[in-house]
Amino acid sequence: MRSVGVKQTMDHTEIELTGSDRPGLLSELSAVLKHLKCNVVNAEVWTHNTRAAAVIQVTDEETGTSITNLERLSRIKALLCNVLKGSNKSSLAKTIVSHSVTHTDRRLHQMMFADRDYEQTGEDVLEDRQRPNVDVVNWYDKDYSVVTIRCKDRPKLLFDTVCTLTDMGYVVFHAKIDTEGPESYQEYYIRHVDGSPVKSDAERQRVTQCLEAAIKRRVSEGLKLELCTTDRVGLLSDVTRIFRENSLTVSRAEVTTKDGKAVNTFYVRDASGYPVDAKAIEFIRQVIGQTILKVKGSPEDVKSVSQEPPTRFLFGGLFKSRSFVNFSLVRSYS
Incomplete structure (x- = not known):
């Protein structure tokens, strides 16, 4: 399923997108928005289990306000x-228009849940030690179900699990949360809104899958790139095009602008599944110019190559001299 939804406010137009993930998708979407004279002021993009969801806030390039023309x-x-359909022209696409306001992270959870990203369609790239342990049991004499979650602790973990249980129609009437070192333990006592516990093994499996998906959506494997520069129309399109031209694909992104400044965070991976090539990172430094580069993490996360000077796709004037780019290699749980 592919979908595009639009929400209006006085300051910007909010666009919601869901569809199949593929290398270069964010670059293609932002290029279309640039072509349509839309300036991206804020955006958040998640990918999980071959699915992608995005909430993008845009303004009209000329007026700097929301877009109101229906045509x-x-x-x-x-x-x-x-763009979301790609080469699969038989895929369904739908559009929705809503004036409601929802917390962006909450909305992304709802969108990916509706797109059934919790259904396993391929190999899980998370190592066993990183995979969340979710268990659901019924206490029939108490007429409720107990959900226990053991996983690596991180910011917003409680938000992610409680939102998912709520969106699935469960009421949490008691909970126990504990963290010890890097690990988190959560215990929820839940019922359906009608007062009944989990009713079947199939439902128990679905609760487990959905909570695992909610936890893993924020786990970003790969290279973290933080970009701070003067904002301008088309900035996101230009940056993601450079990534695509150097065989990098964005697995998660956070784009914000304030007072004429753009602060963007990208999590990128090699489009072919190999370790990120250090030569590509060095080349991106040459493209952007005046950069600050920091690489953190284990040495095997970046493929070491000789530092040959790049000779193609040089756009040295793309960014102002006072801009900076900070790259760090991490496994992010925030």
């Missing part, structure tokens, strides 16, 4: 749907 909004939605 133009219809064109934006249609073109973004075509």
Whole structure:
């Protein structure tokens, strides 16, 4: 399922997108928005289990305000749907227009849940030690179910699990949360809104899968790139195009702008599944210019190569001299 939804506020137009993930998807979407004279002011993009979801806030390039022309909004939605379909033209696409306001992270959880990203479709890249342990049992004499979660602790973990249980129609009437070192232990006593516990093995499995997915959506494997620069129209399109041209794909992104400054965080991986090539990172430094580069993590996470000077795709004037890029290699749980 592919979908594009639009929400209006006085300051910006909010676009929601869900569909299949693929290398270069964010680059293609941002290029379309640039072509349509939309300036991306804020965005958050998640990918998990071959699925992608994004909440993107845009303004009109000329006025700097929200886009209200219905014909133009219809064109934006249609073109973004075509990008989400890619080469699979038989895929369904739908558009929705809503004026409600929802917390961005909460909305991303709801979108990926609705897109059934919890259904396993391929190999799980998480190591066994990183995979969350979720267990669901019924206490029939108490008429409730107990959900226990053991996993690596990280910021917003409680938010992610409670939102998911709520969106699935469960009421949490008692909970125990404990952290010791890097590990987290959560225990929830839940019932359906009608007062009944988990009713079947199939439902128990679904609760387990959905909570695992909610936890893993924020776990970003790969290279973390933090970009701070003067904001301008098309910045996101230019940056993600450079990533794509150097065989990097974005697995998660957070884009914010404030007072004329853009602060963007990207988690990127090699599009072919290999370790990120250090030569590609060195090349990106040359493209952007005036950069600060920091690489953290284990040596095997970045493939070491000779530092040959790049000779192609040089866009030295792309960023102002006062801009900086900070790269760090991490496994992010935030």
